[in-house]
Amino acid sequence: MTAPAPALRTGTAAGRGTLLAAILASGMVFLDSTAVNVALPRLGAELGATVAGLQWTVNGYLLMLAAFVLLGGALGDRFGRRRIFLLGVVWFAVASVLCGLAQGTGALIAARFLQGAGGALLTPGSLSVLQASFHPDDRGKAIGTWSGLSGVSTALGPLLGGWLIDAFSWRWIFFINLPLAVAVLVATMRWVPESRDESVSRTGAGQRRFDLAGTLLGALGLGGLTYALIDAPARGAGSLPVLASALAGVVAAVVFVLVERRRGDTAMLPTALFASRLFSVLNVFTVLVYAALGGFSFFLAVYLQNVVGWSALLTGLATMPLTLLLLVGSARAGALSARIGPRLPLTVGPVVAAAGLLLLRRVGAGASYWTDVLPGVVLFGAGLTLVVAPLTASVLAAVADRFAGVASGFNNAASRVGSLLAVAALPLLVGLSGRGYEQQATLTGAFRGAMLWCVGLLLAGAAMAVLLIHPPAREAPRAQPGQQLPASVPPAERRPRGV
Known part of the structure; x- marks a missing residue:
């Protein structure tokens, strides 16, 4: 529903x-x-x-x-x-x-x-x-x-x-x-x-499932790269803390993408x-x-x-x-x-x-x-x-x-x-x-x-x-009554598609 x-x-x-x-x-x-x-x-x-x-x-x-x-x-x-x-x-x-x-x-x-x-x-x-x-x-x-x-x-x-x-x-x-x-x-x-999305899945006794793993991996990826960039001038780009934080950030980012792909529609992204x-x-x-x-x-x-x-x-x-x-x-x-x-x-x-x-x-x-x-x-x-x-x-x-x-x-x-x-x-x-x-x-x-x-x-x-970003096509997508949409943008009510 x-x-x-x-x-x-x-x-x-x-x-x-x-x-x-x-x-x-x-x-x-x-x-x-x-x-x-x-x-x-x-x-x-x-x-x-x-x-x-x-x-x-x-x-x-x-x-x-x-x-x-x-x-x-x-x-x-x-x-x-x-x-x-x-x-x-x-x-x-x-x-x-x-x-x-x-x-x-x-x-x-x-x-x-x-x-x-x-x-x-x-x-x-x-x-x-x-x-x-x-x-x-x-x-x-x-x-x-x-x-x-x-x-x-x-x-x-x-x-x-x-x-x-x-x-x-x-x-x-x-x-x-x-x-x-x-x-x-x-x-x-x-x-x-x-308002809410009533189509989201529920698990257990009415409890909703969240992608906490994806959230934490995303934060770790951004945090590791940010720390490495900010700390590099003081410690040196080749120092162990900088290299370790950069590596942790990259690994977390890669794992984040893999986790999100595997979770499908239940993913945070x-x-x-x-x-x-x-x-x-x-x-x-x-x-x-x-x-x-x-x-x-x-x-x-x-x-x-x-x-x-x-x-x-x-x-x-x-x-x-x-x-x-x-x-x-x-x-x-x-x-x-x-x-x-x-x-x-x-x-x-x-x-x-x-x-x-x-x-x-x-x-x-x-x-x-x-x-x-x-x-x-x-x-x-x-x-x-x-x-x-x-x-x-x-x-x-x-x-x-x-x-x-x-x-x-x-x-x-x-x-x-x-x-x-x-x-x-x-x-x-x-x-x-x-x-x-x-x-x-x-x-x-x-x-x-x-x-x-x-x-x-x-x-x-x-x-x-x-x-x-492609120029507008000859036939614009059908808009809601009174609503005008860019021809290169799919209408929000349809399934997203490529340009």
């Missing part, structure tokens, strides 16, 4: 309230993840952190989010998306308080691990609730609105974080999550309907998802683009403060064009993709963003915002705007509705893995370690090298879109 057909409409109070809860929740997660980058120089100085400490402050959160977001999506599909979503909001809020109260780098990193676990519960829920709850005629509009406003919160994070850091303390970038979490809880309990070639291609594309975004975000905030000499607030203001472009352009980019297919936006977007990063490489001490920083930020933001909404809608449309939670969870995991690996690997690749982020000459060379690596990742994504 399947769940009842979604019926929420965007013009109703329940529809608006559900959309509000999803946007505020995802905004809370995205805002916090970007605001932390602005705080890195200040918290690093106050807590005496090395580059590795800063990396783990970012990656402790990303690691848990990437490793367990699949489990969060599966829990929502099976136990109820609304229920798991609420649990994630409470967990995230409590962990945020612990982050704000941390008195040392170790305590902060531990709290960030906990915060990432909470984010893994609520992040897939914010999107899968929309996918499962709204009427097909309004689903595209709801997802487009969510994509645009959630993207705005991502870009707004540095601005709000910079103001909180300068006016109060870096600790307030975590405390600000409390009122947001209260608003999400109220809206969710008042308006969000419960059902292999049926990859019957759609488009779904596979889009998620590799996601890793590349979000790796570039993660590297850009990590380096730019530290560079503008420690080399250019700006305050945290001015650093946040420097990225405001991202906010405006995402606010104005995301819905339009989604509509364009619905008409012509995702190939063109996903090709042009990374190329435009790469051009922006090349301009930002020229920024140096005493740089002018208007002539040195703004042009690059505008180009990067324009490229990102072309990518975000089409990518999100295309990933969800490439799989069956009953996989909504798992698919959104996997795509979230792909984006976090991209950022995670970039933050772990780029300092190693550009020779930044110890307290080098406090030395202008060292940081300047590292920043410019990192931007070149990010440009390469973006161009690789554009090449993948050109070669592997």
Whole structure:
């Protein structure tokens, strides 16, 4: 038996309230993840952190989010998306308080691990609730609105974080999550309907079976590789701890794939998802683009403060064009993709963003915002705007509705893995370690090298879109009444198929 057909409409109070809860929740997660980058120089100085400490402050959160977001999506599909979503909001809020109260780098990193676990519960829920709850005629509009406003919160994070850091303390970038979490809880309990995948198997006396082995293997694989990349500058790439952790990560990743294939539909990551070639291609594309975004975000905030000499607030203001472009352009980019297919936006977007990063490489001490920083930020933001909404809608449309939670969870995991690996690997690749982020000459060379690596990742994504995402066919797939789908994307109600 399947769940009842979604019926929420965007013009109703329940529809608006559900959309509000999803946007505020995802905004809370995205805002916090970007605001932390602005705080890195200040918290690093106050807590005496090395580059590795800063990396783990970012990656402790990303690691848990990437490793367990699949489990969060599966829990929502099976136990109820609304229920798991609420649990994630409470967990995230409590962990945020612990982050704000941390008195040392170790305590902060531990709290960030906990915060990432909470984010893994609520992040897939914010999107899968929309996918499962709204009427097909309004689903595209709801997802487009969510994509645009959630993207705005991502870009707004540095601005709000910079103001909180300068006016109060870096600790307030975590405390600000409390009122947001209260608003999400109220809206969710008042308006969000419960939904689940009723077709999942049950075992024993009504108990549901979960792929804990797959979850732990995925976490071990990511954790081993991340530790090796971050620790290599201090210990040496050939040291026993680095080699052992890298080997453990690779072995765990291989075993993870074998376990998931053997478990079939009971796996945390059902292999049926990859019957759609488009779904596979889009998620590799996601890793590349979000790796570039993660590297850009990590380096730019530290560079503008420690080399250019700006305050945290001015650093946040420097990225405001991202906010405006995402606010104005995301819905339009989604509509364009619905008409012509995702190939063109996903090709042009990374190329435009790469051009922006090349301009930002020229920024140096005493740089002018208007002539040195703004042009690059505008180009990067324009490229990102072309990518975000089409990518999100295309990933969800490439799989069956009953996989909504798992698919959104996997795509979230792909984006976090991209950022995670970039933050772990780029300092190693550009020779930044110890307290080098406090030395202008060292940081300047590292920043410019990192931007070149990010440009390469973006161009690789554009090449993948050109070669592997097919243009629209002559006959578009049949859409639901009033719903328009890209011709290259299989309808969500059908079994996924290759492009």
